[in-house]
Amino acid sequence: MATLESITQSLAGLSITPSASVTHAETNSPASWREALLATTSAPASFELIKTLVYKPKTAKTATPVPVIVIAREETETSSSALGKKLNLKELRLASEDLLSDFFALDKNSLSVLSLTSQTFPKVVTVIDASIASSSSTFAIHALSSSATVFLSGQDIISYLQKLETDEVKVQEIDFASLKSDVAAAPSKAAAKEKDDAKIEGAIQIAIGVKKEADFSAWYQSVLIKADMLEYYSVSGCYILRPWSYSMWEEIQDWFNKKIKAMGVQNVYFPMLVSQKVLEREKDHIEGFSPEVAWVTRAGSSDLEEPVALRPTSETVMYPYYAKWIKSHRDLPLKLNQWNNVVRWEFKHPQPFLRTREFLWQEGHTAHLTKAEADKEVLEILDLYRRVYEELLAVPVIPGIKSEKEKFAGALYTTTIEGFVPTSGRGIQAATSHCLGQNFSRPEMFNIVVEDPNDASGQGKTYAWQNSWGLSTRTIGVMTMVHGDNQGLVLPPRVASVQAIVVPCGVTAKTSDEDRAKINNACDDLAKSLIDAGIRAKADLREGYTPGYKFNDWEQKGVPLRLEIGPNDLAKQQTLTVRRDTGAKAPVALADLAATIPKMLETIQGDMFQRALAEYNAHVKEVTRWEDFVPTLDNKCIAVIPWCEREACEDDIKERSARASAEQQDERAPSAGAKSLAIPFNQERWTPLKLGETKCVGCGQEAKRWTMFGRSY
């Protein structure tokens, strides 16, 4: 097999220098390829994948078919029927692996434009996506291997192919976007064009580079990386939380710890490893988790006698000990919490913060004497979760109860706060608080039992009423998606590790050293006086960067407030404040800072929440006819419907809405079918249901309550 080095050398012979070349984990799909590249330390910060497709036209049995090689951007839709029409070839079909290995001695995961050589090129029809030539992107190309990649410009790819051209055989440039619009008329027809539009014109190198509205997934990834929130990692589905995001988790921890400790909850640490026997104790519970459980089977060079699991959650880890510790009703309530890592080996496409194989969370586990006490706590905790989102992250949520189908595996009932991501129109489960009832405490389970102090006979026993509740680093992902914009992250002041950044301005090459020092000192003093006023402030006195570069840098990282000081400001003893969320500028006298800046930060916090709330409210639609259901989803809204609350109906709604959906189906994307998100506690918000009259929108049976349905993460 060709080594990366020999490929680089032969490209050098053609005067083509890759911007980077890397080896990485084996890949077998675009998703895994992208992930593998992001996990390397030397791939460019932003790039696009190039796909290479090989088609075989239908020919007479005796004729040798001439393969058609299509080199296109990953995002370009390459319709084989349209292509066949254009090339006047019948029934183009993707070539078999056999044909690939016959022709190129390569499998489909290793194939690329570099597989074309002076030997093979004349024997095939080569088609190139016309948009490649004009794009300024850096493109990833398989280096004749599924575990090696070179990065080339569009022009490099064109030159490579042009050097292979002969008098007889030329490369064919095809504009797939217009080709497709000639053929079909699906709502997603302009996708490739839109993706191209997503690139922000004239964006300087450090900016996000892609529009939130146009390619949300690429935008999200770009914001996280460029704001130094996150780094991709060499084990798929795991991510590095950098200080910029981890500090937000610390803010959330501090706040939540204070609140739960005031409720009498104590922190503990239970082991991460669970024996199979213990893990599988509760049947419903383990059925919910077992496909995702990771198993340790070996230590050093020895196989373990019995494999042990990494906790996906700790109910079965903890409750045997609850049974041991709870011997009398005087031992109740028992309220324990732990901050830890859990592992759920998701096989779906992972997404930073939202769906990861290891994540950080807190899990609270409490046991009570009565159902009433347990019920009360479930809601108290849910309200703390609501406050984490609304008061710290400025993200509105709607509290409610989950349907039977969507409740936690093993719970009596699950309460939830549901968030909303306007750009994708999807709901997102923000946090859940479960009442487990006596499902885990009953005698055939963990047998958590005490004498009933309220039983006059003194003989009665009662099984503990249990709750469990969890909040994870998903919080940070939701906050990013809701508030971020085309300049990058936008942070709510209460969780920002830097709330105000002070930048010296108006300094030019002509500025005297003395004046420069004056301005820098003024910035430094300003930052210090803000810190004294209890604000997390910082002066950016880095040498060798322009103010414009610094503005961009801190905007990208979402710092809520920028304070500029130049010679004129200094003369007037003022600073120019610039809000990250609105861009609004206002001069503030230096003397007023200690009073003004904290207020401005609170205003920003409040405004961010109100804007997000208005957006959420505008996207929650009362729907009373099935005909309006899918169009509501397609309009990026949540549908609130009168619902019968039957599981069969929920399954049916999911299946029918997936089928009817006009949204493009992508194996990597979350499902297009709608599921129930929550039955909101506040039913008064919608037109009163007439019990016995109002019908379920899904099935026409009697409706019970208004229920939120939507596509979700």
Next chain:
Amino acid sequence: MATLESITQSLAGLSITPSASVTHAETNSPASWREALLATTSAPASFELIKTLVYKPKTAKTATPVPVIVIAREETETSSSALGKKLNLKELRLASEDLLSDFFALDKNSLSVLSLTSQTFPKVVTVIDASIASSSSTFAIHALSSSATVFLSGQDIISYLQKLETDEVKVQEIDFASLKSDVAAAPSKAAAKEKDDAKIEGAIQIAIGVKKEADFSAWYQSVLIKADMLEYYSVSGCYILRPWSYSMWEEIQDWFNKKIKAMGVQNVYFPMLVSQKVLEREKDHIEGFSPEVAWVTRAGSSDLEEPVALRPTSETVMYPYYAKWIKSHRDLPLKLNQWNNVVRWEFKHPQPFLRTREFLWQEGHTAHLTKAEADKEVLEILDLYRRVYEELLAVPVIPGIKSEKEKFAGALYTTTIEGFVPTSGRGIQAATSHCLGQNFSRPEMFNIVVEDPNDASGQGKTYAWQNSWGLSTRTIGVMTMVHGDNQGLVLPPRVASVQAIVVPCGVTAKTSDEDRAKINNACDDLAKSLIDAGIRAKADLREGYTPGYKFNDWEQKGVPLRLEIGPNDLAKQQTLTVRRDTGAKAPVALADLAATIPKMLETIQGDMFQRALAEYNAHVKEVTRWEDFVPTLDNKCIAVIPWCEREACEDDIKERSARASAEQQDERAPSAGAKSLAIPFNQERWTPLKLGETKCVGCGQEAKRWTMFGRSY
């Protein structure tokens, strides 16, 4: 095979009721049996193991040998030669597995007194350890299986055997302690007697029940469990940290986080899972860890393509990203820290907090431009570690540098603070701060390189100088061992989650409800006013417990200060204070509390440190002749010797001191050989070495520095 139920039934037939009967993991040694029992939720809080030994005497070839069955306490030394003499039998040898299965149809791990039946009893000689009958312990006995145990009293065991006696065949009671003293004279000869003495006479049920000086290991285990610090867990080597210990870890975290953040260190979170390739990047490093690495090989029901490891530490996890993030000298220093769990699959006998398979720690990883900066930070961090031990935990430590043999795998040098456990006379590595030099940054490793800003040519490159440093929950174990006493835990006030407990006293059955309420209210008010004064105080108003019970309970849990209020105190408007560390009592006027109590707590903190320091100092002995070396260790001291600092000499010292040691060798115990603990920074403390003259105590070559050698954990 007999089920546990049928055994319980047949015992019931003999009017014997086990205090508990449990099934558990398979066991094949006393250590694993004890561990398995502790991991169950229904074993008694304290118990002793019973061992059952089968001997075969030498007989004429034609004669059938009569097996000798010995039923003894696990801790009793049963010398076969002494026993043979006593029974007048020649050359008693442990019987083969074949004989066991012929006679009892059981393997040695399932055998117990219950294996003796009316069929087998007359065919064997049965010997019972005389100390069983008089002991008040609960004894664990294999229920004809290595995975089932019943708990019986000594009297139960005796009655069981007596019912088997016939006119011809009786049980022989033998006092092994006196038997042994007749035969041999080893320093450990009185061990069984001592272990018995370890039980504290008349100790009430909730007390520790075993003396620290007499059976340190049982004492440690008992303190941890009875003080609600820790619970044993169903996966061997993993333990549950209960709120009483976890809150200390939170205190340490808070303190240390503030200090390192002030140094510019930022917290992050890197994934727990590591690919094999990344883990094995640094050869020395991985050689140090690979025997202990746990591997995940399966998720759900699918085998992973490539196994992934659970981090034993994060150097190789983090440094590929350091190479990516550090592009310029302006990116230095990079100072990151994480609080996380790591897994090291120790195969040695685990010990709570000190040697566990999963543990909590912080690991700091920093990169610097120059060696001078790295060197400076290594010591700054080491000093913070010293302060955690000395200022928070009141545990004295000695800072120094590790020998080449004992340094961290992959480090340039390792600095350490060494603690000391007086009861065992062993040193303990309390925390380490490593300078990794350029071992991980050099080009063939992670290639963490920047342009050298100090190179005039502008061409020079320099590789980052790196440090890593860690502090773990071992802190809590060391604190327990150093300060605990025969009443239980003794907590230094600064880490105690309850610093002062207020207990109502002098309330009898005759006390009127009104007076009772008055006293309770006074206690409650007192606790509240202490809390207002910034003290972590609590009033113990539990109904149904006597003051004596409460005193014991809080003493056991180590609360630094008890405040009693009875009717007389109330009349005098005072409270009686009782110090946990000294037992000293003093009345304090209620009006003076806010001023007095904080001072008392500081005094306790200071006194505890000073006492521990004096004890440490008294056990660090200057040794200049090899003849004094092992006796010093045997006197439970650390030997400080002039040393050559050669690895071969260190190996030799370890081997010779192990051989010469008079200490009893136990496979479960840490090694009896001495290793180098640290070369103390403060060399002035000992007689000045004459370089070129003073010889190494180990080998006679030239000595370089005074070095601490000792047995250790």
